[in-house]
Amino acid sequence: MSFIESIRDILNKAVADSFPDSGPGFECQVAPCQDKRFGDYQSNLALQLAKREKTSPRNVAEAVVEAVLKGTDLKSVPGLEGENTGGDPFSASALVETIEIAGPGFINIRLKDTALLSELVRTLADPRCGVERTAHPQRIVVDYSSPNLAKDLHVGTMRSTVIGDSIARVLEFLGHEVLRQNHYGDWGANFGVLVAMIKQEYGSGLDELKTAPLETVEELYAKGSRLKADSREFAARAAAEVNGLQAGNAESLAAWQVLMDKTLQACHGLYRDFNVSLDASHDCPESFYRDDLPRVVSELAEKNLLVNDNNARCAYLDGFHNVDGDPLPVIVQKSDEGYNYSTTDLAGIRHRVGRLQAQQIIVVTDRGQELHFRMLRALAQKAGWLPDAVPLRHLGYGVILQEVTENGQTKKVRFRTRDGGTVKIRDLLAEGRRRSERLTLERNPDISGDELNGIAAKLTIAALKYADLKQRPESDYTFNWDQMLANQGNTGIYILYCYVRIASLFGKSGLDRDALAQNPGSVTLSHELERELLVQVVSFPELFSGYEEELTSHNICSYLYELAGCYSRFWKDCPILTAPEQVKHSRLVLSRAVAARLELGLSLLGIEVVERM
Numbered sequence: 379m380s381f382i383e384s385i386r387d388i389l390n391k392a393v394a395d396s397f398p399d400s401g402p403g404f405e406c407q408v409a410p411c412q413d414k415r416f417g418d419y420q421s422n423l424a425l426q427l428a429k430r431e432k433t434s435p436r437n438v439a440e441a442v443v444e445a446v447l448k449g450t451d452l453k454s455v456p457g458l459e460g461e462n463t464g465g466d467p468f469s470a471s472a473l474v475e476t477i478e479i480a481g482p483g484f485i486n487i488r489l490k491d492t493a494l495l496s497e498l499v500r501t502l503a504d505p506r507c508g509v510e511r512t513a514h515p516q517r518i519v520v521d522y523s524s525p526n527l528a529k530d531l532h533v534g535t536m537r538s539t540v541i542g543d544s545i546a547r548v549l550e551f552l553g554h555e556v557l558r559q560n561h562y563g564d565w566g567a568n569f570g571v572l573v574a575m576i577k578q579e580y581g582s583g584l585d586e587l588k589t590a591p592l593e594t595v596e597e598l599y600a601k602g603s604r605l606k607a608d609s610r611e612f613a614a615r616a617a618a619e620v621n622g623l624q625a626g627n628a629e630s631l632a633a634w635q636v637l638m639d640k641t642l643q644a645c646h647g648l649y650r651d652f653n654v655s656l657d658a659s660h661d662c663p664e665s666f667y668r669d670d671l672p673r674v675v676s677e678l679a680e681k682n683l684l685v686n687d688n689n690a691r692c693a694y695l696d697g698f699h700n701v702d703g704d705p706l707p708v709i710v711q712k713s714d715e716g717y718n719y720s721t722t723d724l725a726g727i728r729h730r731v732g733r734l735q736a737q738q739i740i741v742v743t744d745r746g747q748e749l750h751f752r753m754l755r756a757l758a759q760k761a762g763w764l765p766d767a768v769p770l771r772h773l774g775y776g777v778i779l780q781e782v783t784e785n786g787q788t789k790k791v792r793f794r795t796r797d798g799g800t801v802k803i804r805d806l807l808a809e810g811r812r813r814s815e816r817l818t819l820e821r822n823p824d825i826s827g828d829e830l831n832g833i834a835a836k837l838t839i840a841a842l843k844y845a846d847l848k849q850r851p852e853s854d855y856t857f858n859w860d861q862m863l864a865n866q867g868n869t870g871i872y873i874l875y876c877y878v879r880i881a882s883l884f885g886k887s888g889l890d891r892d893a894l895a896q897n898p899g900s901v902t903l904s905h906e907l908e909r910e911l912l913v914q915v916v917s918f919p920e921l922f923s924g925y926e927e928e929l930t931s932h933n934i935c936s937y938l939y940e941l942a943g944c945y946s947r948f949w950k951d952c953p954i955l956t957a958p959e960q961v962k963h964s965r966l967v968l969s970r971a972v973a974a975r976l977e978l979g980l981s982l983l984g985i986e987v988v989e990r991m
C-alpha cells in the first residue's frame with residue numbers, strides 16, 4: 379500500500395468514526411501538499427463534508443483530527459521515535475508525525491521520518507521501486523502505431539506509436555497481459571493505386587522492384603495518386619485492383635506482397651531504431667481479416683442491422699447524425715462490393731473479443747477518428763460482438779504543430795516539411811541525432827565513435843518521446859528541436875541529465891550502485907532537502923494508482939520532472955562526497971534511489987538512460 383492510500387484509509391476510518399451518518403461510504407480526497415512546509419499530504423475532506431453535515435469545515439476537521447489522534451501516542455509524545463511502535467506499519471501511529479488544521483479546514487499531515495526511511499530501505503533493491511502488481515490482471519489489447527503502409531511512417535503515426543507504446547509498457551508492468559496489435563493499413567484503396575502502378579511500371583519484372591530503394595514505393599504512390607485524380611481510366615483500374623486483391627487475384631497479390639515485404643521491413647527497422655516494443659509478432663494488419671469480411675456483412679444482415687443505400691450496405695444507429703441533422707450510416711460494403719475501414723474494424727472487434735478473449739480494447743489514433751469508434755462500438759454491441767463488460771476505448775490524440783512567421787506574424791500550423799510534405803519519422807531521427815551529437819560534443823569533446831552514436835540515438839529518442847508524452851494525449855503540441863533538446867526545463871534531456879549526474883557521482887565515489895542498494899546499512903536524515911527528496915522518492919508507486927482508468931503517461935513525466943528538480947536543489951545545497959561518512963553514505967543511498975526511479979520511469983516511456991552525455 380502506498381503512503382497516500384494509507385493516509386486515505388486512516389482518514390476514511392476517522393470520518394466513519396466521527397460522522398456515523400454520512401461518514402461510511404465517504405471517500406476522502408488526499409493529495410500531496412503543494413507547499414511542503416505545511417506537511418506531506420493534505421485533505422480537503424472537511425470542506426467536502428461540512429455541507430452534508432451542516433456545520434463548519436473547521437468543526438469537521440477538528441472531529442476528524444481528534445479521531446485520528448485517538449488510539450495513537452501522538453498527543454502524549456509529539457515527534458516521538460516511531461520505529462518501535464510495533465504492529466501495523468500502516469497505522470496512524472506508525473506513519474503520522476503531525477496532523478494539523480490549516481486555513482478554513484484543510485488537514486495537513488506530515489509523515490514520520492522513520493516511516494519514510496524504512497520505505498526507502500524496503501524498496502531500495504526492488505527493480506519495481508515498490509510498485510505492486512495489480513490484484514485484477516486483465517487481458518488487454520492495445521492497438522497502436524498501426525501505420526498506413528503505402529507511405530513511410532510520418533509524424534502523425536509517431537504520436538500513436540509513442541503514446542501506445544508507453545501505455546502497453548505500463549499496463550504490462552502493472553501485471554496485465556497486454557496483447558499489442560499493429561493494425562497497419564495494407565488493404566485499402568491506396569493499395570489499389572499502388573498495385574495498378576506496379577503493374578503499369580514493372581509488368582511482371584517484380585524482382586527489379588524488390589531491390590529498388592524504399593523511396594521508389596513512395597514515388598509510385600505519389601505518381602499513382604496524381605494519375606488517379608487526372609485519369610478516369612486509371613482510377614477505374616486502381617479501384618478494380620482493390621477488388622482484385624480482395625478477390626484473391628494471384629497477379630495482384632504477388633505485386634502487393636513485394637510491396638509489403640519492402641515497407642514492413644523498413645517499418646520494423648524503424649521500431650528498433652526508435653526503441654518501440656513492437657515486432658513482427660504483433661503484426662495483425664487489415665489484410666489479416668480479409669476472409670472474415672463477408673461474414674461480418676452477412677451476420678449483420680442476418681441480425682437485420684443493414685439496409686441498402688444506393689447499393690451500399692449500411693447500418694443506421696440511434697443518435698448519430700451529420701452536421702445537417704441527417705442520420706449517419708456505418709457503411710460496411712460499398713456499392714462496388716468492396717469492404718472498407720469499418721468492416722475491417724468490426725472484424726477486428728470480433729477477433730479480439732472472440733478469439734483473443736480480450737477483456738478490454740484500447741485503440742490509439744488521431745482525435746479525428748473519435749466518431750468512427752463511437753459508431754463502431756454501438757454497432758458491435760448491437761451485433762453482439764462486443765459485450766458490455768468489454769470496454770472498447772478510443773484514445774484520440776491531438777496534432778503536432780509548428781510555429782511559423784509570415785509577414786511578421788507568428789502563428790501555429792500543422793508540422794510539415796519545408797515544401798509542405800509530411801514529416802517522416804526516419805528524417806526526424808536523423809536530424810535529432812545530428813543535433814544531439816553536436817550538443818554532446820560541446821559538453822564532452824572526448825566522446826567519440828560508437829559511444830557518441832549510441833548517446834546521440836538515445837538523446838534523440840528521449841527528446842522526441844518525452845515532448846510527446848508530457849502533455850495529455852488529446853492536447854496538441856508544438857514541435858521545437860531547441861526546446862526538446864534543452865537540458866533545462868521540462869524535457870527528456872533534463873531528466874537524463876539528472877541521471878547522468880548520479881552516474882558520475884557513483885563513478886567518482888568508486889562505489890557500486892547495486893551493491894549499495896543490496897546493503898544499505900543505516901540511513902539517516904540531516905537536511906530538509908534530503909527529506910523532501912525522500913518523500914518524492916517513496917511516493918513513486920502513487921503514480922500508478924488509477925493508471926488503468928486514465929492511461930495517463932504524462933503523470934509519469936510530471937513526476938520525473940519534479941524528482942529531477944528536487945534532486946538538483948539537493949545537489950546544490952547538500953555536498954555528498956565531501957560530507958562526513960554517515961551523511962555521505964545516506965546521501966549516496968538517496969541518490970541511488972533517485973536514479974532507480976528515473977531509470978524505471980523513463981523505461982516506461984520507452985526511453986533508455988545514458989551514463990554520460
Ligand code: ARG
Pocket residue numbers: 521523524525526561562563723726741742743
Ligand atoms: N491505419 C489507421 C490510420 O493510420 C489507424 C488504425 C488504427 N486501428 C484501428 N483498428 N482502426 O489512421
